[in-house]
Amino acid sequence: MNASELLGTDPGWIILVKGLLIFVFCVVCTLLAIWAERRWVSFMQQRVGPNRTGKFGLLQSLADGVKLALKEDLIPKAADRIVFIIAPIISATTCFMSFAVIPFTGNVNLFGHKTLMQLTDIPVGVLYVLAIASVGVYGIVLAGWSSGSTYPLLGGLRSSAQVISYEVAMGLSLVAVFIYSGSMSTSDIVAAQHHWWFSVVLFPSFVIYAISMVGETNRAPFDLAEAEGELVGGFHTEYSSLKFALFFLAEYVNIVGVSALATTLFMGGYHAIPGLGFTESWLGGWFTMVWFVIKLIGFFFFFVWLRGTLPRMRYDQFMKFGWKVLIPSSLFWILVVSTLRVMSQRNENRMVIAGFTVGIVLIIVAITSFYESSKKKQAILDQIGDFPEPSFPVPAIPNIAISQSAISQIAKEQIND
Amino acid sequence: MTDITPRGDEFGLAKAAADSTQIPDQEPSGFFKQLLGFWVTFVTMFKKPNTVQYPEVKEPTAPRFHGRHQLNRHPDGLEKCIGCELCAWACPADAILVEGANNTAEEQFSPGERYGRVYQINYARCIFCGLCIEACPTRALTMTNEYELADDERSKLIFEKEDLLAPLRQGMLMPPHPMYPDSTDTTYYRGEVPGSHPSQETTSHA
Numbered sequence: 265m266n267a268s269e270l271l272g273t274d275p276g277w278i279i280l281v282k283g284l285l286i287f288v289f290c291v292v293c294t295l296l297a298i299w300a301e302r303r304w305v306s307f308m309q310q311r312v313g314p315n316r317t318g319k320f321g322l323l324q325s326l327a328d329g330v331k332l333a334l335k336e337d338l339i340p341k342a343a344d345r346i347v348f349i350i351a352p353i354i355s356a357t358t359c360f361m362s363f364a365v366i367p368f369t370g371n372v373n374l375f376g377h378k379t380l381m382q383l384t385d386i387p388v389g390v391l392y393v394l395a396i397a398s399v400g401v402y403g404i405v406l407a408g409w410s411s412g413s414t415y416p417l418l419g420g421l422r423s424s425a426q427v428i429s430y431e432v433a434m435g436l437s438l439v440a441v442f443i444y445s446g447s448m449s450t451s452d453i454v455a456a457q458h459h460w461w462f463s464v465v466l467f468p469s470f471v472i473y474a475i476s477m478v479g480e481t482n483r484a485p486f487d488l489a490e491a492e493g494e495l496v497g498g499f500h501t502e503y504s505s506l507k508f509a510l511f512f513l514a515e516y517v518n519i520v521g522v523s524a525l526a527t528t529l530f531m532g533g534y535h536a537i538p539g540l541g542f543t544e545s546w547l548g549g550w551f552t553m554v555w556f557v558i559k560l561i562g563f564f565f566f567f568v569w570l571r572g573t574l575p576r577m578r579y580d581q582f583m584k585f586g587w588k589v590l591i592p593s594s595l596f597w598i599l600v601v602s603t604l605r606v607m608s609q610r611n612e613n614r615m616v617i618a619g620f621t622v623g624i625v626l627i628i629v630a631i632t633s634f635y636e637s638s639k640k641k642q643a644i645l646d647q648i649g650d651f652p653e654p655s656f657p658v659p660a661i662p663n664i665a666i667s668q669s670a671i672s673q674i675a676k677e678q679i680n681d
Numbered sequence: 682m683t684d685i686t687p688r689g690d691e692f693g694l695a696k697a698a699a700d701s702t703q704i705p706d707q708e709p710s711g712f713f714k715q716l717l718g719f720w721v722t723f724v725t726m727f728k729k730p731n732t733v734q735y736p737e738v739k740e741p742t743a744p745r746f747h748g749r750h751q752l753n754r755h756p757d758g759l760e761k762c763i764g765c766e767l768c769a770w771a772c773p774a775d776a777i778l779v780e781g782a783n784n785t786a787e788e789q790f791s792p793g794e795r796y797g798r799v800y801q802i803n804y805a806r807c808i809f810c811g812l813c814i815e816a817c818p819t820r821a822l823t824m825t826n827e828y829e830l831a832d833d834e835r836s837k838l839i840f841e842k843e844d845l846l847a848p849l850r851q852g853m854l855m856p857p858h859p860m861y862p863d864s865t866d867t868t869y870y871r872g873e874v875p876g877s878h879p880s881q882e883t884t885s886h887a
Contacts, residue, residue, distance in 0.1 A: 304726070306730070307725070307726040307727075307730070308722040308723075308725050308726050309725070310725055310728055310729075310730050310731050311730050311731070311732050312730045312732045569719065569722065569723070572722045573718045573719050573721070573722045574718070
């Protein structure tokens with residue numbers, strides 16, 4: 265009996281219990297994630313971070329949440345009241361929905377009922393997650409638009425453009441997973457990784473997914489929506505109190521969500537790390553959830569590590585990277601994967617497959633070296649600039665006795681070399 | 682077309698350019714070199730944090746830390762402040778209020794003619810720049826290392842004279858009391874007054 269058949273036998277109350285458990289899991293994860301992020305980033309900056317509320321400051325996010333809830337809830341006069349209120353609700357509800365198809369455990373016994381910790385298993389589970397993520401963008405767009413103020417509007421547009429662009433790259437990176445596992449259902453994908461995780465087999469896809477999930481969740485170094493110096497708080501500038509808390513919650517649930525998806529699709533889901541497969545039967549199968557959470561924490565640490573290390577990117581560089589690097593390389597990789605897949609399904613000669621692989625590698629090397637050399641030429645050309653000599657008086661450049669025309673002459677010689 | 686020629690000045694931009702460290706025009710560091718940043722942050726996680734757990738752990742300040750002010754006394758207990766208001770004039774934040782008054786034979790607070798009758802420092806305004814200390818001609822006003830001045834009400838941040846006066850130390854008498862026998866204010870400022878003299882004890886403060 266596979267996962268979807270097993271889930272089909274769930275009575276209604278089990279589904280309700282699971283829904284509740286998933287909701288609680290997400291909220292607790294958010295509270296702990298905010299705390300963990302602040303602590304980890306502090307350690308990376310040789311600080312200690314919040315350590316006063318509760319043991320190790322564990323209750324800090326709870327205290328912050330209570331404080332936020334008790335604050336005055338402002339709605340700007342220029343805001344569109346209804347949309348202004350709906351926007352955070354959209355954000356906060358959609359972020360939870362993607363967890364419905366995430367398998368947290370293998371087969372377990374929940375209140376005497378044989379099932380697995382996954383709310384539902386639909387044949388297009390991963391597409392459902394992507395769709396829900398797209399709906400979540402409405403929260404951002406509407407929040408930015410309904411605030412009736414410039415910064416939120418610009419921030420909202422920026423984050424929605426960012427989320428949508430990176431969703432394309434994310435979706436494309438998942439195609440290789442679909443091709444390889446032959447299914448879009450999350451439980452099937454996890455089952456397909458029983459021997460080899462897709463993060464190893466489909467390493468380029470994994471890298472592209474890891475990059476695009478950071479862009480998708482508006483996190484550093486891609487947190488352009490919250491570029492304080494440019495846009496104040498971005499789309500949530502005008503939000504206060506509980507509505508702001510909802511956005512905050514949504515952001516962190518989204519991070520947990522993309523991490524959970526990454527775990528499911530690339531890191532073998534709830535399976536143990538290779539060599540420790542015997543642990544999967546511990547606690548009547550519930551121990552698989554420990555593996556899932558460990559992998560989740562690993563991804564979350566990756567998010568925090570990025571934030572602690574990298575400076576924020578410039579918006580145009582960011583978009584260029586998404587559309588001109590991630591998406592084309594994704595497409596190319598899909599082409600390679602599907603070709604190889606078809607070849608192996610047709611039982612082609614191994615030599616042919618190996619030859620094809622070598623050919624692909626050679627093409628990549630050739631393209632890269634060509635690109636590098638053209639970049640060097642372009643760099644020299646950029647230095648010269650081909651605009652005419654200025655006719656107005658220019659201040660002397662110290663210690664340089666060469667005129668513009670002489671510089672261009674030298675540069676031309678360099679290129680000709 | 683104007684030819685760009687070097688200006689032979691020794692003090693202008695050319696000098697600055699020659700003095701400054703040359704930054705070699707490198708290519709942007711490669712991908713793997715940039716990954717070193719991740720190692721830096723990771724290693725830092727295991728270093729000892731610099732944080733001082735302040736309310737529990739109080740580290741001593743630097744010796745010349747600008748903290749709360751103090752109005753000093755002469756060795757016999759007379760106040761050094763002569764009510765000249767120079768500190769108030771020097772204050773860029775207008776935080777000091779001084780009202781001088783005349784010393785009388787019955788009530789002598791400081792050596793010489795005048796003393797500071799009212800002395801207030803408003804710590805809601807004070808920026809701890811220390812210009813008042815520089816302005817004080819008698820070294821009456823100095824700063825302590827005390828920095829815990831926060832309070833929950835503005836009025837509590839206005840420190841009166843009695844809050845600022847230095848405590849009486851060994852051999853000091855609480856003013857008002859007469860000056861040291863056979864002394865003038867000059868003797869006081871020269872530091873020739875060793876401490877209080879029995880003849881300075883007044884009945885009112887005995």
